[in-house]
Every structure is written in C-alpha cells, then in structure tokens.
Amino acid sequence: MASIKDVAAEAGVSVATVSRVLNSHPSVSADARARVLAAVESLGYRPNAVARSLRTDQTRTLGLVISDVLNPYFTELARSVEEAARALGYSVIIGNADERPDLQDHHVRTLLDRRIDGLLVSPTDGGSPLMLEAARAGTPMVFVDRWIAGVDVPVVRADGQQAVRDLVSHLHRLGHRRLAIIAGPAATTTGSERVEAFREALREHGLPLPDELIGQGDFQAASGRRVTEAFLALPEPPDVVFAADNLMALGALDAIRARGLRVPQDIGLAAFDDIPWFVHTDPPITAIAQPTGELGRAAVRALVDRIEGRPPESVTLPARLVVRRSCGENFPENSSENSSENSPA
Amino acid sequence: MASIKDVAAEAGVSVATVSRVLNSHPSVSADARARVLAAVESLGYRPNAVARSLRTDQTRTLGLVISDVLNPYFTELARSVEEAARALGYSVIIGNADERPDLQDHHVRTLLDRRIDGLLVSPTDGGSPLMLEAARAGTPMVFVDRWIAGVDVPVVRADGQQAVRDLVSHLHRLGHRRLAIIAGPAATTTGSERVEAFREALREHGLPLPDELIGQGDFQAASGRRVTEAFLALPEPPDVVFAADNLMALGALDAIRARGLRVPQDIGLAAFDDIPWFVHTDPPITAIAQPTGELGRAAVRALVDRIEGRPPESVTLPARLVVRRSCGENFPENSSENSSENSPA
DNA sequence: ATCCTCTGTGTAATCGATTCCACGAGGAGG
DNA sequence: CCTCCTCGTGGAATCGATTACACAGAGGAT
Numbered sequence: 001m002a003s004i005k006d007v008a009a010e011a012g013v014s015v016a017t018v019s020r021v022l023n024s025h026p027s028v029s030a031d032a033r034a035r036v037l038a039a040v041e042s043l044g045y046r047p048n049a050v051a052r053s054l055r056t057d058q059t060r061t062l063g064l065v066i067s068d069v070l071n072p073y074f075t076e077l078a079r080s081v082e083e084a085a086r087a088l089g090y091s092v093i094i095g096n097a098d099e100r101p102d103l104q105d106h107h108v109r110t111l112l113d114r115r116i117d118g119l120l121v122s123p124t125d126g127g128s129p130l131m132l133e134a135a136r137a138g139t140p141m142v143f144v145d146r147w148i149a150g151v152d153v154p155v156v157r158a159d160g161q162q163a164v165r166d167l168v169s170h171l172h173r174l175g176h177r178r179l180a181i182i183a184g185p186a187a188t189t190t191g192s193e194r195v196e197a198f199r200e201a202l203r204e205h206g207l208p209l210p211d212e213l214i215g216q217g218d219f220q221a222a223s224g225r226r227v228t229e230a231f232l233a234l235p236e237p238p239d240v241v242f243a244a245d246n247l248m249a250l251g252a253l254d255a256i257r258a259r260g261l262r263v264p265q266d267i268g269l270a271a272f273d274d275i276p277w278f279v280h281t282d283p284p285i286t287a288i289a290q291p292t293g294e295l296g297r298a299a300v301r302a303l304v305d306r307i308e309g310r311p312p313e314s315v316t317l318p319a320r321l322v323v324r325r326s327c328g329e330n331f332p333e334n335s336s337e338n339s340s341e342n343s344p345a
Numbered sequence: 346m347a348s349i350k351d352v353a354a355e356a357g358v359s360v361a362t363v364s365r366v367l368n369s370h371p372s373v374s375a376d377a378r379a380r381v382l383a384a385v386e387s388l389g390y391r392p393n394a395v396a397r398s399l400r401t402d403q404t405r406t407l408g409l410v411i412s413d414v415l416n417p418y419f420t421e422l423a424r425s426v427e428e429a430a431r432a433l434g435y436s437v438i439i440g441n442a443d444e445r446p447d448l449q450d451h452h453v454r455t456l457l458d459r460r461i462d463g464l465l466v467s468p469t470d471g472g473s474p475l476m477l478e479a480a481r482a483g484t485p486m487v488f489v490d491r492w493i494a495g496v497d498v499p500v501v502r503a504d505g506q507q508a509v510r511d512l513v514s515h516l517h518r519l520g521h522r523r524l525a526i527i528a529g530p531a532a533t534t535t536g537s538e539r540v541e542a543f544r545e546a547l548r549e550h551g552l553p554l555p556d557e558l559i560g561q562g563d564f565q566a567a568s569g570r571r572v573t574e575a576f577l578a579l580p581e582p583p584d585v586v587f588a589a590d591n592l593m594a595l596g597a598l599d600a601i602r603a604r605g606l607r608v609p610q611d612i613g614l615a616a617f618d619d620i621p622w623f624v625h626t627d628p629p630i631t632a633i634a635q636p637t638g639e640l641g642r643a644a645v646r647a648l649v650d651r652i653e654g655r656p657p658e659s660v661t662l663p664a665r666l667v668v669r670r671s672c673g674e675n676f677p678e679n680s681s682e683n684s685s686e687n688s689p690a
Numbered sequence: 691a692t693c694c695t696c697t698g699t700g701t702a703a704t705c706g707a708t709t710c711c712a713c714g715a716g717g718a719g720g
Numbered sequence: 721c722c723t724c725c726t727c728g729t730g731g732a733a734t735c736g737a738t739t740a741c742a743c744a745g746a747g748g749a750t
Contacts, residue, residue, distance in 0.1 A: 075420050281626055359700045370739095
C-alpha cells in the first residue's frame with residue numbers, strides 16, 4: 001500500500017508538503033498542491049490512520065460499550081450513536097458486554113488500548129475498578145442509559161418515573177390491584193430505579209409491593225420466563241406483570257403461553273422499552289417508550305464536548321407510556337393508537 | 346499515560362527488554378523479567394495498540410460491514426462474529442450500511458484506512474468499485490450472507506432453496522394457490538435468489554408467479570408495507586404473502602392490520618429469517634430460519650484462515666422451515682412447535 | 691590459557707504520518 | 721542598493737512500539 005513517501009516521490013516534493021496538502025495547510029503553492037493531488041489520485045493513496053493517530057495522539061474514534069446488542073433498545077441506541085458520531089467526523093467501535101462484567105471489562109480494556117478518544121458506557125454492574133480508574137485518569141467518558149453513582153461523569157438517560165406513574169394509574173383504572181414486577185439486576189441503575197418508581201407509584205395508589213411480587217431478573221429473556229413461572233405458581237398470582245425491559249417481557253410471554261393462559265384476560269403484561277414488534281404481538285403490548293434516538297445523539301454531543309474541551313452536559317429526557325391492549329381493553333382515548341406509534345424505519 | 350520508556354526507566358532496563366518481556370521472548374533473565382513486570386504493575390502500563398500496529402503492520406482487528414443493524418438477523422450475525430473473533434484474539438469493528446451503498450462505501454473506506462487485518466462484508470449492492478478494488482488489491486475478505494459474483498472471495502451463506510420448496514409445499518397443502526412475494530433489491534444475491542427459489546418451487550407445483558405478485562422491496566419495513574398495500578389493492582389479492590426478510594414481514598403485518606384483515610383467515614404471511622418475536626406475534630409467523638450463529642463462526646474462521654495464510658473455505662449451510670400458524674391451521678405434526686423453537690437467549 | 695558458543699542485554703533503525711525550525715527567493719520599504 | 725518580511729519548501733525530530741545487530745561476559749572444550 002502506497003505511503004506518503006511514495007506520493008512525495010511521485011509528485012517530486014517532500015513528505016512535509018504532501019502532508020500539508022492533505023491537511024489543507026495554507027502555505028502550499030497551487031502548483032505543488034496540484035502535483036500532490038495528481039500523485040494521490042494516480043497511486044490511489046489513502047493516509048494510514050494508524051500512523052496518523054500515533055503522531056497526533058487522537059484516533060477520532062469513540063468506544064461504545066453496551067450491555068446487550070441483542071436487545072433492540074440497545075441496537076437502536078447504537079445506531080443513533082454511530083449516526084451522530086459520523087456527523088461529527090468520529091467513528092464508533094461497539095463492544096457488547098452481554099450483561100457480563102468480565103466481558104464489559106474486556107471491551108473497556110481493548111478500547112483503551114486502542115486509544116479511543118472517548119468512551120460511552122452503559123454499565124452492566126456497579127462499576128469495575130478498571131472503569132473507575134479510567135474515569136479518574138481523565139479518559140473522556142459519558143454514561144448512557146445506566147450510570148454509576150459517585151463518579152464524576154456526565155449521564156445521559158431517560159427518566160421513567162412519570163411514565164411508570166402513568167402506567168400504574170392506567171392499571172389501577174382497569175381494576176388491577178395485585179401488580180408484580182420483573183426487576184433488572186440491582187447493581188444497575190435501571191434495574192433498581194424502575195423498581196423504586198414502581199413501588200412509589202403503587203404507594204400513591206395505596207397499593208403494597210410485597211416481596212413475592214418482585215422477581216429478580218437480569219434483563220435477559222430466560223430470567224423473565226423463570227420469574228414469571230414463579231409468579232404464576234403463587235397461591236395468589238398477580239393481576240399484571242410489569243417487565244423492566246423488553247427481553248424479559250418476551251420471556252414472560254413465553255411462560256404465560258406455556259401455562260396456557262391468555263393475555264390480558266387471565267393476566268396482564270406491560271414492559272419497559274418499546275419496540276416495533278410490540279404492535280404485533282398477541283396482544284399488542286403496553287410499554288414505556290424511551291426517546292432512544294435522542295438519547296444517543298445527546299450522549300455523543302456530551303462526549304464530544306468533553307473531548308474537545310467544552311463543558312459536557314448531563315441530560316435527562318422523559319420516557320412516555322404507550323397504551324396497547326396487554327393489560328385490558330376498553331380504553332376510549334386509545335383508539336388512535338396507531339398514530340402515536342414510533343413508526344419502524 | 347505511561348509508555349514503554351517509562352517502564353524501562355522504572356525497571357532499570359532498556360525498552361528492548363521490556364518489549365521482550367511483554368511478548369514473552371525466551372531470552373530474558375528471570376531477574377529482569379520480574380523487575381519489568383513489577384514496573385508494569387506499579388505504573389499500570391498498557392501497551393499502545395496504535396504504536397504496535399504501526400510497527401507490526403497488523404491490527405488484530407476485523408471489519409464487519411452489514412446491511413442493517415436494526416435487522417435482528419444481522420444483529421445476531423454480528424454478535425456471533427464478534428464472539429468467534431474474540432476467541433481467536435481479534436476485535437471486530439462493525440459498520441452499519443443501512444442498505445445504502447454510499448454508507449457502505451464510507452465504512453469500507455474507514456476500515457481500510459484503519460488497516461484492519463480483514464473484512465467481512467454483506468454487500469448492499471452489486472459491488473462498489475472501492476470494494477472490488479480492495480479485493481483485487483489483496484485485502485483479506487469474505488462475503489457473508491450476501492455476495493458478489495465474479496469476485497474471487499470466499500462466501501459463507503445459507504441456502505434457502507430446499508426450505509423455500511418446503512414452504513411452498515406447505516402452502517400448497519393448505520390449499521393456497523395465489524402466492525405473492527415481497528422481494529429484496531435485485532442487486533443483492535439474497536434479493537434475487539429468494540425470488541428465484543420461490544418461482545422454481547411454484548413451478549414444481551404447476552403454479553405461476555405473475556409479475557403483479559412480485560413486489561419490489563428493499564429489506565426495510567416501510568417497503569413491506571407499501572408492497573403489501575399494493576397486493577391488497579389488486580382485483581384478485583394473493584392468498585399468501587411471503588416476505589423475503591423479517592422487517593418487510595413486519596411492514597406487511599402493519600399493512601394487513603391497517604386494512605382490517607386477519608391473518609391467516611383473510612391472507613397468509615410467511616417470512617425469510619426467523620426471530621424470537623415471531624413466536625409471539627398475532628398469529629405466530631411461519632418462517633425460514635437461518636443457522637445464523639454458525640454462519641458467523643464459519644465466516645470468521647474463513648477470514649482468519651485467509652489472514653493467517655491458510656486456504657479459506659466457502660461454506661453453504663441449509664436453512665430450514667419453521668411452521669407456525671400464519672398461513673393457516675390444522676397441521677397435526679405441528680403440535681410440538683414449541684420444542685423446535687430456537688430459544689431466545 | 692585460548693578460543694568458541696551461548697545468553698542476556700542495549701543501541702538504533704523502522705513503521706507512516708505531523709510539525710517545528712531553518713533557509714532561500716522574491717517583494718516592499720527606506 | 722540594502723534590509724526585512726513573507727511565503728513556500730525541505731530536513732529532521734517525534735509519537736511508542738518491535739526487532740536486527742552488536743557485544744559483553746560466562747562457561748565449556750581443547
């Protein structure tokens with residue numbers, strides 16, 4: 001592969017001049033510029049990003065470590081992050097942690113070794129020493145979706161508190177009283193926050209949240225299935241199950257169906273995180289939708305601000321309830337449901 | 346960030362010795378090794394992958410350019426590719442082309458600039474000059490899922506011909522005669538092959554495939570919706586619609602539902618590419634499942650073989666039909682459907 | 691005692707870019 | 721005509737690693 005030296009030789013100039021042309025430095029004669037450009041063209045020369053990075057100490061690359069690529073929510077987040085980064089001239093390297101702290105550490109380490117300019121993380125756990133150390137050492141970093149307390153890192157996330165309150169009101173109005181939740185790992189903020197918001201909303205309606213109606217999941221479908229089976233085996237099963245993410249909702253649906261029960265007649269189901277498929281499940285699933293695209297864009301903006309020396313800003317955006325039929329029917333103001341869908345691309 | 350020089354100074358040896366220790370070269374004394382390791386530990390030193398890559402001319406990184414991350418099929422493919430690559434000591438950088446040739450080119454160019462060791466591509470179109478040139482120039486490359494004819498690059502893909510034949514038999518047995526297909530872009534192999542397999546299978550049953558029952562889609566949900574609307578507006582609409590990928594099936598479902606029709610009573614629906622959600626749609630969707638994980642692993646194996654100087658192998662694996670209820674009921678041998686599911690993680 | 695072979699180590703070149711510094715030519719101002 | 725800038729350019733240092741080569745000293749063979 002042709003290097004800058006080859007171009008210089010071909011154009012009859014020094015490598016310095018070639019470099020100046022390529023970086024549009026002002027002081028290059030029109031003649032030299034033309035010759036260099038011609039040489040670049042004829043050799044099919046492309047600058048070696050590795051060499052450039054070594055010298056300039058910047059890679060124009062962002063790392064994104066997400067908890068689970070198979071979760072459509074994170075896929076969409078990743079897509080919007082890449083798009084926003086590309087618009088600003090950055091590439092993105094995605095690391096998939098599969099909800100495993102060891103894998104998360106692996107990716108963080110690899111990304112750091114590659115000297116990425118900044119790191120976007122949705123932490124799988126309470127924070128590994130590695131990540132905390134990186135933050136303290138000054139690696140530009142932004143938490144997205146989930147975060148870790150006590151670390152001075154901007155956070156970009158959705159606030160589901162009001163939406164959860166709306167959900168509980170909705171359920172209450174439909175006559176449901178025994179409400180259960182499939183929680184995410186307590187070590188994650190989204191895992192514990194959603195339970196807290198749910199508990200708080202129940203309290204406002206004078207409803208209890210007994211321990212047997214809090215199932216411990218891990219944001220994966222299998223755990224949703226397991227927890228739901230336990231709920232259904234209770235002497236007094238819940239009226240509605242609220243899954244803290246869409247994969248656990250899928251598992252819950254599996255379990256309910258395996259038991260031969262119908263949604264919503266026998267038991268209701270709701271989920272955090274909305275996805276296009278929820279419109280077509282049997283029945284369509286009531287869910288809390290996050291402004292995923294906007295989160296990704298805001299996260300990139302914050303990280304790039306931090307990288308380029310501007311003060312980064314934490315951002316919190318509201319999530320919103322999308323009512324469908326999985327918790328019961330007869331919702332007059334719900335007839336226009338289709339128009340409020342976030343239409344799939 | 347500490348460099349190899351700092352480690353050398355701290356350990357009281359030369360950088361050469363540090364490098365030898367780090368690369369487990371044999372000729373280093375136990376004493377020196379211990380001092381270096383101690384220095385590495387105390388400084389928290391991590392080798393700079395950028396510098397190492399420049400010198401060794403290898404990045405231990407694979408590029409993966411896929412057509413659409415939002416498509417669960419590609420997400421799963423990406424996941425298995427990353428997993429297989431990691432097991433072999435490689436990282437993966439994913440580029441999402443969103444079915445846009447210009448974006449695909451952008452990613453290929455960026456990956457090449459970063460001097461990745463090899464490239465895995467699922468081409469969005471018939472092949473840009475850039476990609477063909479890269480292949481000719483000797484960049485290790487493997488096509489996965491889709492490919493481009495006339496280029497000497499190994500191909501790892503699934504063969505759906507028999508599965509499509511099984512699907513058509515199934516439909517025929519259920520009494521369906523007017524069968525329509527939502528095709529993918531003709532420029533992609535999967536776009537044209539699936540139509541050909543479908544046409545061929547119909548011919549075996551003495552059924553025609555008139556032009557009005559071939560809709561031109563682009564593998565995105567919106568096109569599935571549009572094409573299906575056109576089908577439904579025909580004087581004689583089809584009995585069944587077969588979508589060439591899962592996103593177009595989603596769009597088809599949207600269109601059918603918007604028209605107030607029921608699946609499968611009013612019209613049947615089947616899809617290429619199976620995903621966990623198809624079990625829970627209303628009704629569960631009959632689909633052709635690809636051995637996605639195995640494809641990803643085989644692709645990485647082929648690419649790494651090529652990179653490391655072994656002869657790479659093209660691989661073709663069979664896809665298989667998974668019958669559910671979206672094309673009609675009364676299938677006695679179909680009662681054990683649940684056991685044949687590929688269970689979601 | 692001499693010579694040879696190993697072993698362990700350091701010096702320096704190298705990868706492909708960027709960029710500081712110096713220098714020559716040419717124009718402006720005195 | 722001399723001085724001083726400005727402009728365009730090239731030489732060389734540099735980033736952080738790897739590795740060829742040289743060499744010192746230990747130990748074995750003769």
